[in-house]
Amino acid sequence: MLGSGDSSFIIKLRGLPFSTTVDDVIDFLGGVNIVGGKDGVHLTEVRPGRPSGECFVEVQSAQDVEEAMKKDKENMGKRYIEVFSTDRQDMEWALNAMRQSENGFESIPNVSDDYGIVKLRGLPFGCSKEEILQFFDGLMVVQDGVHLLSDHTGRASGEAFVYFADKQSAQEALNRDREKIGHRYIEVFLSSADDVRDYGARMEGGGFKSSRGYRPTPYDRNDRFGGRFAGRGRGAFGRGGGGGFGRGGGGPRRGGDHCVHMRGLPFKATPQDIAYFFKPIRPMNINILYDNSGRPSGEADVEFECHEDAMRAMRRDKNNMEHRYIELFLNSSGGGGGGGKPFRGFRNY
Secondary structure (H helix, E strand, O other): OOOOOOOOOEEEEEOOOOOOOHHHHHHHOOOOOEOOHHHHEEEEEEEOOEEEEEEEEEEOOHHHHHHHHOOOOOEEOOEEOEEEEEOHHHHHHHHHHHHHHHOOOOOOOOOOOOOEEEEEEOOOOOOOHHHHHHHOOOOOEEEEEEEEEEOOOOOEEEEEEEEEOOHHHHHHHHHHOOOEEOOEEOEEEEOOHHHHHHHHHHHHHOOOOOOOOOOOOHHHHOOOOOOOOOOOEEOOOOOOOOOOOOOOOOOOOOOOOEEEEEEOOOOOOOHHHHHHHHOOOOOOEEEEEEOOOOOEEEEEEEEOOOHHHHHHHHHHOOOEEOOEEOEEEEEEOHHHOOOOOEOOOOOOO
16 A cells, blocks of 8 residues: 555655665655655565565655765665666556566356356456456446456566456447557457356466467567568567567567667566566567577567667667666667667666
8 A cells, every 4th residue: 555645755765675674764764754654665576475675665745856866886785776766657557567466366266157257368467457447448347347367477477357247248248349548458258157257267266278278469479560570579468479480690670660689688688577577668579589599688678669768778778687787679660760780878777
């Protein structure tokens, strides 16, 4: 739950030891007025039980932001901490994404055969249940009828089941197919109580491969952008899509019109990890690249909605993902930024 104030004064701490507690953060920020005390401190996780090393703190005034910024590069234990100003959108995106990971199916959900049920695919990874209810504004979604789904890592899968009061409402929900939440268009298709029970049974059994087979989304098939990513990597916001293996090699590759190429990724990095790296900017497409043997190359192409988003994403150049710093290369057709050269125009934040 966010702190009680409506203040838009938010600071972000990065590089925290994974054992950091709320009290540790308050001690580190001694003299800074925090909205709601402990309730104004929000430690984040990349998945349940795995701290991100980042934290958002709601403070009371611009003066408190300035006071907090004086702590930048001071140590907590043996680690120096980065402190910078951010905004509520960044904080709420991160907290929504974390809640989405936490709120996957812990058990088979209560579902009635009388419900009309649809399944959504292609949700932004920071998507909240409230955004889904707004997406279906005017249709009768039952109480607690939105269920965000998790993948095998426990992270948000970009999918959800939505229960409607009757089957006619579910049919009407299909008219929202390919409408957008944020910058992403959403697939809507009919499901059933049996599908929901099947998912719950797989969750309880620890398996996520459906006996019905996997139906790739347009993002997985790489067909949304006319096949421009085909043959270079697998998956967009997920692996196992229609693309082939990526060609190995060192240079940045040309992606879509507003693409950022990443180099130096941990080999175990997932599309969700990459989406989290760029938050609060929401990628439209993430394509992890593979070498000729089918192993991750440590590179990826990330496509954004517009040139401005790609430019903002470049501010993350030389930032770390886990213990590795990531090189970014701007490939955007706007403002003459293409060509695959490292971009150094922004100060990292």
